[in-house]
Amino acid sequence: MIRFALALCAATALCAAANARTLAVAPGPDAQERIQTALLDAKPGDVVALAAGRYDLTDGLSLDVDGVTVKGAGPDRTILSFKGQKGAGEGLLVTSDKVTVRDLAVEDTRGDGVKSKGSDQISFLNVRVEWTGGPKETNGAYGVYPVSSSNVLIDQVVVRGASDAGIYVGQSKNIVVKRSRAEFNVAGIEIENSMNADVFDNVATHNAGGILVFDLPNLPVMGGHSHRVFRNQVVDNDTQNFAPKGNIVANVPTGTGVMIMANRDVHVFENVIDGNKSAAVMLVAYVQKFDDKTYNPLLRDVVVRDNRIGRNAWDPQFAGGPIVKAMLGGAVPPIMWDGVTAYPGIADTVKVRITDGPILNLNLPAPGELEKARPVVAKTIGDVQVAEPKAVVLPKPQADLGA
């Protein structure tokens, strides 16, 4: 009976809150064991409170209890340093639902910074993830990394130095990334193989590429769609691409503002895009060889409108960039579309509406066939109506967190 009552209790937010405990941890010796023990002891509704100070950690931390908040004293005050990390693929791994990680910093992890795998209602708030030695190929891949998750909130997060993407959401659905800052990463913010992301009011600066929306083959979740990228500052992405080769982001030309690849229903609007030497916006199909009959490499149903496009594309770093530049008499339009509209075996028609011209349409007959380009510059491309995806709505407790 008591057990039944407890179970009921855990299931209702109210009750959990009434019983909520705070498990306090302070810096000092054995921090690894003390934090990990708190993460194991926490019950739904509890807060694991990490006092201000620096925690020197030697292994990955992990949380597998639903409804727990891990809270520091602020991203400049509670610092989890993984400089001496000897094992695990990330600093903090969350595998449970309704978890909030907030007000703390994670530094110098050997792999990813903070990861959630298979979590529902996962929130990262006011968190800083940083590789303190600056951008380096040996830094970990992702800073904040929810994957295979649903209802993802990333708010007021700062990530610096990731050798792949600072903020990376993969194979997830219902996603909000806002008021965050990604700088000195290979990719600032990346939404990959995901559904329904709203990415807005962020700053992506001094990355190799600012904001990316991709879909890749051979993954359990494919067919990314319905994203809105708006009101972001995508400026001065000027860090030389330092990704290890082989990674898809290694192909992102240094100085790319927004890049959308192989996706459906993506709307890019009201952003400020300035100071990106390769392109303000790049719209492309997936160009690499793949062996996956269920994968759609085309980019379709894309709208780019009402962005403030500053000075971009003065020195394009993509293959054939200098040639294109010469062909066009030295001025490369800031928006580039590969113009690929068909792929063998794929029935979808490609619709685009791009109004922030001038736009370079490469008119490629097939993905990546640059040598067959028939470049055309246009003021606008396409006038079809492509309905905007609905705003992402997160469950109430999460929406309140991010209010």
Added chain:
Amino acid sequence: MRLRRRPLHRFAVPLPRFAGEVRRTANLPHSWGRGTTKGWRGRWARTVAPLFAIACLGAAPEPPAVSLETLLAETPAPKLADYRLFTDAAGRRPNAGLTPYALNTPLFSDYAEKFRMLYLPPGKAAAYRPDGVLDFPVGATLVKTFAYPADLRRPDAQVRYLETRLLIRKAEGWVALAYVWNAEQTEAVLKRAGTRLDVGFTDAAGQARHVDYAVPNQNQCKECHQLDKALLPIGPKARNLNGAFAYAEGPENQLAHWSRLGLLTGAPNPAQAPRTARWDDPAEPLEARARAYLDTNCAHCHNPRAVASNSGLFLDLEETRPAQLGVGKGPVAAGRGAGNLKVGLSPGHPDESILVYRMASTEPGVMMPELGRSLTHDEGLALIREWIARMPPR
């Protein structure tokens, strides 16, 4: 010596189940045997057998049975001894009801020696399943001790136990616990948050080796031991148990032995049951050995229902799609883990295969498996390299 001394009481039990363990192939090439203690269990069984005869002459009081109540209690016992799985403080002498077992292909864990046992409550049996782990009854407990001999060339001398891990089948599901042995080897205590242990040993080539041995935290047990987010054992699948074990009474197929003792119901004749190859038996086909190695060492995570599902790299024995095995598959979510390489597995080219690169690495964030080892498994790596090298390039 302590390992060989048999508890006298055992022979009051009609069919002594625990009778030492030997590796099932005596003639491993030297390189494959490195770091394992193939001779130990062989020697053990050989020396144990005569002891049986002596033991039967004396009668000692029966030690108390395994405490099923403690195993099933809501909170884990603070000390391993509380379960009475062993009759001595050093955990060398298993109690009645425990059956040792071995796997055709085990997990590599920094060259640690491992002892595995199954405990079943009196009168209970596991039910056979052709796929996945056997269906164990409530109370079933899998026991796995990690140990290092001081010198791998003298595997039965100065054996230091590091930790004993338990998987206990409760009504609600499985629970994973680790008990860490003290330096005096007299007591093992519950360690939930994980720890690091300094271990030194001399390897098979006579080289001094050092391991910064990691006892995983309780969540990390589940990172490896899960399917669809539920905690599960990994090893005791019919196919990985389907091999002979050198019991003191003589070698016998484990499925047959368990069936004969009433520990397993519904199993077919072992010849009709599926079988995982032995990764280290050169007499078996290379492909089968390599796939068996990846199955035990990787597939508990690299599986559509487990922790690395999002990698799209699936390494279980049942996987047949080349791309899922890494062929022509670009890295995802990898960062420097891709090592500047373009595909997971490049047939004919081990040096161009991310799989090989990550198995060779000892750097956190790159190395695979990402938990459970800090040294490279040279022999396992050599096997996978050879397998890839012999694939026809595409």
